[in-house]
Amino acid sequence: MDILNPAFWVFVGVVAGIYGLLALALYVQFSMAGLPNFGHVAFMALAAYTMALLVIRADVALVWAGVAGIAAAVALGLLLGIPSVRLRANYLAIATVAGSEMIRYLSTNLNLTGGAVGSVGMLGPTHFATYTNAWQPFIESITAALRHAVGSVATTDFSMFCLVWVTLGLLLMLFRRLERSPWGRVMKAIREDEEAAASLGKHVEAYKLQALVLGGIVGGLAGILWALEIGVFSPDDFQPTLTFYAYLILILGGMNRVWAIPVGAVLFGVLYSGTRFLSFFPLSLVDTGERAYLRLLIVGLVLVLLMAVRPQGMFGKREELLLEK
Amino acid sequence: MTEHALLVDGIVRRFGGVRAVDGASFTVQDGSITGLIGPNGAGKTTVFNIISGFLRADGGAVTFRGRRLDGFPPHRIAQAGLVRTFQAPRILTRMSVLENLMLGGVKQPGERFALACLLGSASRREREVREEAMAVLDLLRLTHLAPAYAGTLSGGQRKLLELGRALMAAPRLLLLDEPLAGVAPALADQLLDHVGTLRKHRGMTILIIEHDMEAVMSICDWVVAMDQGRVIASGTPRQIQTNERVIASYLGTVAAAHV
Amino acid sequence: MLNEWHMGSLLLQLIYNGLVEGAILALTGLGATLVWGIQRVANFAHGDYMTLGAYVAFLLDVTWSTNPVVAAIGTVVATAALAVGLHFILLRPLRGRGLVALSLITVGLGLVLRNALFLVAGSQPRQYAFNQTAVIDLGFVRVAPAELWTGIAAITAVPAVAAMLAWTPLGKTMRAVADNRDLAEISGIDTDGIGLYVWIVAGALAGLGGAMLALVQGTFDPNLGFNVLFLILTVVVLGGIGNAFGALLGGLVLGVVMEVSTWPPFFGGVPTQYQPVVGFVVLILLLMFRPQGILGRARVL
Numbered sequence: 001m002d003i004l005n006p007a008f009w010v011f012v013g014v015v016a017g018i019y020g021l022l023a024l025a026l027y028v029q030f031s032m033a034g035l036p037n038f039g040h041v042a043f044m045a046l047a048a049y050t051m052a053l054l055v056i057r058a059d060v061a062l063v064w065a066g067v068a069g070i071a072a073a074v075a076l077g078l079l080l081g082i083p084s085v086r087l088r089a090n091y092l093a094i095a096t097v098a099g100s101e102m103i104r105y106l107s108t109n110l111n112l113t114g115g116a117v118g119s120v121g122m123l124g125p126t127h128f129a130t131y132t133n134a135w136q137p138f139i140e141s142i143t144a145a146l147r148h149a150v151g152s153v154a155t156t157d158f159s160m161f162c163l164v165w166v167t168l169g170l171l172l173m174l175f176r177r178l179e180r181s182p183w184g185r186v187m188k189a190i191r192e193d194e195e196a197a198a199s200l201g202k203h204v205e206a207y208k209l210q211a212l213v214l215g216g217i218v219g220g221l222a223g224i225l226w227a228l229e230i231g232v233f234s235p236d237d238f239q240p241t242l243t244f245y246a247y248l249i250l251i252l253g254g255m256n257r258v259w260a261i262p263v264g265a266v267l268f269g270v271l272y273s274g275t276r277f278l279s280f281f282p283l284s285l286v287d288t289g290e291r292a293y294l295r296l297l298i299v300g301l302v303l304v305l306l307m308a309v310r311p312q313g314m315f316g317k318r319e320e321l322l323l324e325k
Numbered sequence: 326m327t328e329h330a331l332l333v334d335g336i337v338r339r340f341g342g343v344r345a346v347d348g349a350s351f352t353v354q355d356g357s358i359t360g361l362i363g364p365n366g367a368g369k370t371t372v373f374n375i376i377s378g379f380l381r382a383d384g385g386a387v388t389f390r391g392r393r394l395d396g397f398p399p400h401r402i403a404q405a406g407l408v409r410t411f412q413a414p415r416i417l418t419r420m421s422v423l424e425n426l427m428l429g430g431v432k433q434p435g436e437r438f439a440l441a442c443l444l445g446s447a448s449r450r451e452r453e454v455r456e457e458a459m460a461v462l463d464l465l466r467l468t469h470l471a472p473a474y475a476g477t478l479s480g481g482q483r484k485l486l487e488l489g490r491a492l493m494a495a496p497r498l499l500l501l502d503e504p505l506a507g508v509a510p511a512l513a514d515q516l517l518d519h520v521g522t523l524r525k526h527r528g529m530t531i532l533i534i535e536h537d538m539e540a541v542m543s544i545c546d547w548v549v550a551m552d553q554g555r556v557i558a559s560g561t562p563r564q565i566q567t568n569e570r571v572i573a574s575y576l577g578t579v580a581a582a583h584v
Numbered sequence: 585m586l587n588e589w590h591m592g593s594l595l596l597q598l599i600y601n602g603l604v605e606g607a608i609l610a611l612t613g614l615g616a617t618l619v620w621g622i623q624r625v626a627n628f629a630h631g632d633y634m635t636l637g638a639y640v641a642f643l644l645d646v647t648w649s650t651n652p653v654v655a656a657i658g659t660v661v662a663t664a665a666l667a668v669g670l671h672f673i674l675l676r677p678l679r680g681r682g683l684v685a686l687s688l689i690t691v692g693l694g695l696v697l698r699n700a701l702f703l704v705a706g707s708q709p710r711q712y713a714f715n716q717t718a719v720i721d722l723g724f725v726r727v728a729p730a731e732l733w734t735g736i737a738a739i740t741a742v743p744a745v746a747a748m749l750a751w752t753p754l755g756k757t758m759r760a761v762a763d764n765r766d767l768a769e770i771s772g773i774d775t776d777g778i779g780l781y782v783w784i785v786a787g788a789l790a791g792l793g794g795a796m797l798a799l800v801q802g803t804f805d806p807n808l809g810f811n812v813l814f815l816i817l818t819v820v821v822l823g824g825i826g827n828a829f830g831a832l833l834g835g836l837v838l839g840v841v842m843e844v845s846t847w848p849p850f851f852g853g854v855p856t857q858y859q860p861v862v863g864f865v866v867l868i869l870l871l872m873f874r875p876q877g878i879l880g881r882a883r884v885l
Contacts (some may be wrong), residue, residue, distance in 0.1 A: 036684045083872040095871050098864040101814050109857045182433045183441030189428050196415035199404035200429050200494050211517050244691050293702035301696025307689045
């Protein structure tokens with residue numbers, strides 16, 4: 001694809017925004033409450049599957065199916081979180097990995113979820129199942145309205161781009177406000193030393209559960225937007241590595257700075273989509289099939305190097321990170 | 326002044342086969358400063374952990390102002406007015422000194438998610454808490470450090486900050502675990518002054534674990550001595566200083582160490 | 585009658601397979617638990633160390649046609665060297681960063697190793713130079729030559745490793761440090777220097793386990809080890825983090841449970857593709873009810 005084609009960059013923007021949402025969901029749990037979720041992608045997958053299944057198999061209206069999808073993601077967060085909030089952090093990491101792997105295995109192997117084929121196979125191999133019938137007219141109407149405002153740049157992807165980034169922007173503002181509130185102060189204290197917080201009368205478990213729920217809501221939202229953007233999905237769209245892309249975005253942005261998430265998301269979007277669709281030297285040396293591996297290799301390398309050399313990200317203060325707990 | 330603020334009745338705690346606390350009983354009178362002394366390993370900190378809910382007792386009861394508190398989680402105990410400090414201060418190093426103090430503030434509606442969404446940091450209570458925190462900083466003479474990361478403070482300053490944070494939590498009974506350990510002498514005097522002032526001006530009851538005998542004898546009205554998980558004596562500082570069992574198990578060694 | 589006899593022999597077969605797979609999980613899980621307990625790293629690249637072992641063995645066995653024993657030794661040496669190298673270059677300089685940060689680094693490391701293998705060795709399935717169709721009758725079970733080799737490797741390696749842990753000074757030291765690092769430090773053990781030996785053991789066992797897994801599966805690609813990573817982490821938690829004997833036992837138990845769960849008389853048998861789900865269910869139940877592991881003591885978490 002042409003690097004100067006605006007349609008390409010709009011798509012990159014959508015991808016970046018959705019990963020930004022996933023990173024924000026992770027931020028609530030990890031950066032704010034200190035809960036390391038290593039299987040965050042399961043929230044996205046479960047929400048997307050729940051929504052698609054309800055629309056396709058139970059004829060539920062898209063809006064309610066979406067709400068149910070988010071509710072399912074929250075339920076998963078609580079299911080994995082409730083036994084783990086009392087445990088040391090590393091156990092939660094393992095529990096979340098196990099939970100997300102379970103969702104992946106089930107979605108790949110059940111007939112209900114369309115198996116490896118994914119959403120199009122939800123009514124069996126002979127039907128072509130789709131969940132976007134109600135979505136298309138909605139997004140088209142937004143596109144039409146936008147076309148009045150900005151002209152021919154407005155495509156469906158452009159509408160999606162606006163939708164995703166407005167959502168992300170509003171949520172970022174909300175979380176920034178939350179972070180500076182007394183609520184955010186308690187969260188921060190729990191992340192730093194939960195016994196100290198408890199000794200001052202703060203109900204640590206209740207706050208951790210709130211973080212799990214919030215992370216589930218935002219993660220589920222990311223999954224639903226992603227499903228609506230790509231139109232059909234399969235288990236491959238929710239690879240476990242997605243969670244670590246979100247970590248990478250957080251690290252790019254410095255882990256503890258919420259406003260750095262969009263910057264990290266854009267950088268990641270360019271890095272990721274750039275290596276996927278563009279073909280210039282030296283990328284042209286690697287053939288298209290192998291480029292996926294190269295892309296993941298680069299992601300891994302950046303993750304290692306950033307964690308090793310610049311754990312505070314682009315904006316963080318190193319001294320802050322190195323203050324002993 | 327005969328009312329009991331705190332009644333500890335026969336608490337037991339085992340670790341593996343060891344009885345760290347073996348039926349300890351004592352009372353803390355309302356408005357008193359009570360010292361808890363004893364050699365290392367006597368079970369003092371374990372008693373503290375049980376009172377403050379960080380450890381569950383295997384037996385016995387803890388009653389605070391007529392209310393059974395044993396088995397309650399730590400945050401409920403703190404909310405009941407029983408606030409503790411830790412032997413190694415547990416300050417929040419990557420938060421500012423001011424934030425550390427404000428965290429301690431009680432009755433903050435903004436700590437609830439829904440209100441936090443609506444108000445953020447702009448509320449009347451938040452301003453009040455900030456003022457309270459500044460007043461405490463003033464009292465502790467740490468005002469100039471308000472915006473600094475707590476992690477940059479010295480050991481003694483950390484102790485002061487933790488004391489201040491506990492004060493923010495509006496304690497009716499303050500549990501201090503070795504507040505003077507590792508604190509420079511000048512700062513230690515300041516700390517002792519604060520503790521005395523708290524009782525006098527705020528009517529606070531204080532239970533204090535401390536190894537500095539001179540300090541204990543000078544500020545405490547009542548002293549409880551422990552050894553091997555049990556209370557071996559309790560009385561006024563003068564009585565304790567002359568109690569033979571206490572001298573044999575503890576004061577003797579302290580005296581020897583000071584020669 | 586015939587059916588019952590058939591079910592009985594099937595069960596024996598499943599137990600044999602389960603023990604072999606369990607031995608693989610036990611050996612790799614042991615390495616991972618020592619690394620976690622002593623080095624304070626939940627190594628998300630452990631599976632990729634295994635994969636690398638499988639490819640080194642492939643190189644020695646197929647490309648250079650050495651005999652299986654030489655291939656096994658070469659593999660073990662290569663992965664141990666890799667693990668030690670990464671320890672000194674990457675992980676040791678970053679110690680003290682906290683478990684989550686170090687684990688994230690190993691996630692990135694795993695991505696690099698796995699995808700480098702994809703680029704270098706290709707994604708096509710590979711297999712060793714064993715006759716895959718031959719059958720050897722051992723009386724109670726019938727096995728392919730590859731299964732016989734892995735069985736032999738399992739019944740030599742597991743007891744050997746257990747003996748090493750139980751009786752050698754190195755084994756005792758490693759267990760002491762994994763059990764209580766602070767106490768070990770006070771007792772004068774060089775808890776930093778022991779990292780070298782921990783990674784030698786973990787790397788060697790990962791390589792051996794990887795080659796064995798590749799043999800058992802018949803064919804493999806660069807996702808080989810990553811696919812079982814979460815089972816290995818399950819073994820670590822199952823045995824209690826840092827508990828060496830726990831990991832050995834946990835691995836064997838998990839291997840057998842997963843295989844036997846497919847036995848038809850057992851609730852009709854779990855379909856094979858859901859085998860890993862059995863593992864995850866075990867893990868989640870364990871985290872809920874016994875987070876200290878099967879052999880672990882209840883500690884303040």
